[in-house]
Amino acid sequence: MRFSIDQAAFLNGVQTVQRAISTKNVLPPILSGIYLEAGDGKLILRATDLEIGIESVLPATVSGEGAVVLPARYFTEIVRKLPAMEITVEEADNGQVRISYGKSEILLNAYDADEFPALQDFRDDVSFEISQSRLTSAIRNVSIAASVDYSRPIFTGILLEMVDGKLLKMVATDTHRLAYCEVQVDAATVEDSLSLIVPSRSLNELGRIFSPEEEAMVRIVVDENKILFETENIRITSRLIEGKFVNYRQVIPESWNTRVRMLRKPFYDALDRASLLSRDDLSKKKLNTVKMVIDEGAMEISSKSAQIGELEEKVPVHLEGERLEIGFNSRYLLDVLRVMDQEEIVLDLTSPLSPGIIRPLEENNNTLFLVLPIRLG
Amino acid sequence: MRFSIDQAAFLNGVQTVQRAISTKNVLPPILSGIYLEAGDGKLILRATDLEIGIESVLPATVSGEGAVVLPARYFTEIVRKLPAMEITVEEADNGQVRISYGKSEILLNAYDADEFPALQDFRDDVSFEISQSRLTSAIRNVSIAASVDYSRPIFTGILLEMVDGKLLKMVATDTHRLAYCEVQVDAATVEDSLSLIVPSRSLNELGRIFSPEEEAMVRIVVDENKILFETENIRITSRLIEGKFVNYRQVIPESWNTRVRMLRKPFYDALDRASLLSRDDLSKKKLNTVKMVIDEGAMEISSKSAQIGELEEKVPVHLEGERLEIGFNSRYLLDVLRVMDQEEIVLDLTSPLSPGIIRPLEENNNTLFLVLPIRLG
Numbered sequence: 217m218r219f220s221i222d223q224a225a226f227l228n229g230v231q232t233v234q235r236a237i238s239t240k241n242v243l244p245p246i247l248s249g250i251y252l253e254a255g256d257g258k259l260i261l262r263a264t265d266l267e268i269g270i271e272s273v274l275p276a277t278v279s280g281e282g283a284v285v286l287p288a289r290y291f292t293e294i295v296r297k298l299p300a301m302e303i304t305v306e307e308a309d310n311g312q313v314r315i316s317y318g319k320s321e322i323l324l325n326a327y328d329a330d331e332f333p334a335l336q337d338f339r340d341d342v343s344f345e346i347s348q349s350r351l352t353s354a355i356r357n358v359s360i361a362a363s364v365d366y367s368r369p370i371f372t373g374i375l376l377e378m379v380d381g382k383l384l385k386m387v388a389t390d391t392h393r394l395a396y397c398e399v400q401v402d403a404a405t406v407e408d409s410l411s412l413i414v415p416s417r418s419l420n421e422l423g424r425i426f427s428p429e430e431e432a433m434v435r436i437v438v439d440e441n442k443i444l445f446e447t448e449n450i451r452i453t454s455r456l457i458e459g460k461f462v463n464y465r466q467v468i469p470e471s472w473n474t475r476v477r478m479l480r481k482p483f484y485d486a487l488d489r490a491s492l493l494s495r496d497d498l499s500k501k502k503l504n505t506v507k508m509v510i511d512e513g514a515m516e517i518s519s520k521s522a523q524i525g526e527l528e529e530k531v532p533v534h535l536e537g538e539r540l541e542i543g544f545n546s547r548y549l550l551d552v553l554r555v556m557d558q559e560e561i562v563l564d565l566t567s568p569l570s571p572g573i574i575r576p577l578e579e580n581n582n583t584l585f586l587v588l589p590i591r592l593g
Numbered sequence: 594m595r596f597s598i599d600q601a602a603f604l605n606g607v608q609t610v611q612r613a614i615s616t617k618n619v620l621p622p623i624l625s626g627i628y629l630e631a632g633d634g635k636l637i638l639r640a641t642d643l644e645i646g647i648e649s650v651l652p653a654t655v656s657g658e659g660a661v662v663l664p665a666r667y668f669t670e671i672v673r674k675l676p677a678m679e680i681t682v683e684e685a686d687n688g689q690v691r692i693s694y695g696k697s698e699i700l701l702n703a704y705d706a707d708e709f710p711a712l713q714d715f716r717d718d719v720s721f722e723i724s725q726s727r728l729t730s731a732i733r734n735v736s737i738a739a740s741v742d743y744s745r746p747i748f749t750g751i752l753l754e755m756v757d758g759k760l761l762k763m764v765a766t767d768t769h770r771l772a773y774c775e776v777q778v779d780a781a782t783v784e785d786s787l788s789l790i791v792p793s794r795s796l797n798e799l800g801r802i803f804s805p806e807e808e809a810m811v812r813i814v815v816d817e818n819k820i821l822f823e824t825e826n827i828r829i830t831s832r833l834i835e836g837k838f839v840n841y842r843q844v845i846p847e848s849w850n851t852r853v854r855m856l857r858k859p860f861y862d863a864l865d866r867a868s869l870l871s872r873d874d875l876s877k878k879k880l881n882t883v884k885m886v887i888d889e890g891a892m893e894i895s896s897k898s899a900q901i902g903e904l905e906e907k908v909p910v911h912l913e914g915e916r917l918e919i920g921f922n923s924r925y926l927l928d929v930l931r932v933m934d935q936e937e938i939v940l941d942l943t944s945p946l947s948p949g950i951i952r953p954l955e956e957n958n959n960t961l962f963l964v965l966p967i968r969l970g
Binding site for chain 1: 667670671675689695696698699700701863891901902903904906907
């Protein structure tokens with residue numbers, strides 16, 4: 217194997233696939249490596265932790281076909297520090313790989329490429345397309361509500377639910393909060409319903425690899441217990457999570473008694489300050505509790521820590537319906553407000569013990585966040 | 594006590610003095626606080642860990658004189674997150690302090706200001722001046738060689754040695770390397786020699802507070818076992834380290850057999866890559882070892898790790914004198930090259946077991962770094 221490639225493009229490809237490398241050491245050693253295959257004027261880079269697999273295809277000057285596997289951690293660091301020039305990579309003796317640049321060279325101990333798992337095959341009976349920008353934006357919104365507690369796998373996943381081949385609903389919940397987002401779908405080969413759960417970690421990595429500014433399409437293929445996301449140069453595969461997702465429709469209230477309209481930024485800033493004085497409460501139940509007193513024209517946000525002191529903020533709001541006192545975990549609200557990019561938002565409430573719903577003011581934006589309140593002492 | 598001040602100026606002052614707060618919890622609780630004193634149209638902020646003391650004086654609208662002490666950690670975070678507007682701070686009931694901004698307010702539990710240690714008095718018989726830019730640049734260079742091993746306090750300090758009231762020599766060494774810098778002095782009240790050791794931590798904080806772009810003078814006052822650095826708005830005091838500094842002159846070789854002239858950047862980059870393959874050697878003696886083979890026109894830098902692989906770089910050099918093979922700890926060389934800002938440097942060597950001297954090519958720059966070599970296996 218022998219190929220030459222520009223350092224910047226090489227680094228980009230290596231950093232892309234390196235996201236699939238597990239930070240845990242429980243996998244076979246070969247999976248701590250990046251697979252490189254040269255041939256037909258291109259370089260294929262590949263990495264997997266058996267849950268997620270990432271492949272990046274780069275144009276390269278290939279003067280010898282073949283494949284090698286290099287230790288991801290060192291290899292990525294080395295490529296990052298190589299000079300910005302043409303880099304040549306080739307097989308050397310004793311199972312080593314030579315990386316040469318200018319008059320300098322590095323010999324790296326390689327793994328046996330035959331041991332690297334082959335790419336998964338996908339039957340593409342079930343497929344659809346979503347633009348990169350829409351997909352990454354939906355993932356950014358929905359993934360905040362996914363759980364990181366792997367003892368209950370369902371909640372660490374994101375539900376992808378397609379109704380009529382035109383609309384994909386994405387939902388995540390950790391049982392304390394829920395995020396919901398609808399995305400326009402193109403070129404679907406399925407017209408009936410589709411419902412699957414993708415690990416949020418896989419979608420998070422995908423969200424970091426694909427560009428929110430890119431309108432080009434991502435083709436999504438579903439085959440039994442696995443899913444494939446592919447663009448011209450990148451293929452991301454993920455296993456699916458088995459099981460039944462919670463009935464999220466049941467949780468979302470259909471009406472409200474208190475509707476608060478306000479600017480996102482002042483609300484965020486006030487909560488951010490309030491969270492400083494709500495953290496040190498050692499009773500875990502009340503962790504990060506902020507109290508909100510919603511009245512005509514203004515919402516009072518307060519927090520208190522016996523150790524540090526107390527805070528009272530006033531945020532201008534427009535109130536429809538009833539006045540209300542309610543408590544929330546400030547972290548959950550901040551997570552929501554951080555991923556929203558709209559200037560104006562709406563908070564719908566029913567009672568001090570019913571979930572609050574946050575959405576953008578603009579009606580057409582099909583995004584919704586649900587946060588359970590905290591009972592005030 | 595009651596004063597009003599712009600948030601940005603307030604934050605700047607708070608962040609400045611907060612550098613003196615110890616991260617260890619061994620000091621009396623009051624020292625985890627920032628002292629605020631309002632009066633005479635100004636706000637004085639002060640913090641100390643008894644080794645270093647920092648005071649910042651800010652113009653403020655004072656409508657009530659007095660002093661309070663607020664917990665540094667929370668207070669700094671709060672001021673950072675306050676809106677960019679006028680902030681009012683005043684004493685409230687129950688030993689609390691009210692911070693108000695717009696229609697919002699925070700009540701913080703305060704310490705008793707009387708318990709805060711008073712500012713140290715300084716007799717200013719012995720004083721001199723150095724420009725901020727020269728002082729911070731010298732600290733930046735010299736401090737890299739200071740030790741962080743507090744079991745041998747002398748080596749954690751930086752020697753300040755004045756010869757004739759005109760030139761200040763600054764030296765630090767951890768016994769493996771040494772940094773030396775000469776700084777022009779103004780307005781000295783001493784004509785005889787002066788020799789004292791300042792904790793490098795104190796000078797590092799000073800280097801972060803004073804600006805490398807500021808030509809204004811820092812007045813330095815020495816009084817028995819303590820030192821004061823003051824500008825118009827900032828006073829930094831530090832205790833001195835007692836004891837006798839090593840005779841650094843004895844260590845610096847007076848001649849060379851091999852003089853290498855080269856560009857700093859390519860040398861740095863090559864060492865940076867070489868260090869990637871020199872880290873995993875478990876024998877501590879050889880940690881970070883790079884080998885340098887110096888020859889006419891080029892220096893070969895190589896490193897090797899049984900686990901990862903090996904590297905060979907070629908850096909173009911201009912050689913005067915003898916060819917030489919020598920080993921160094923790449924981290925020590927990288928530390929030196931990182932703080933130098935000259936494009937061209939000189940490396941003087943005598944033998945494979947004698948210290949190497951790195952300095953800027955320009956003769957007038959009175960900076961010198963010494964690094965002990967590593968015996969090659």
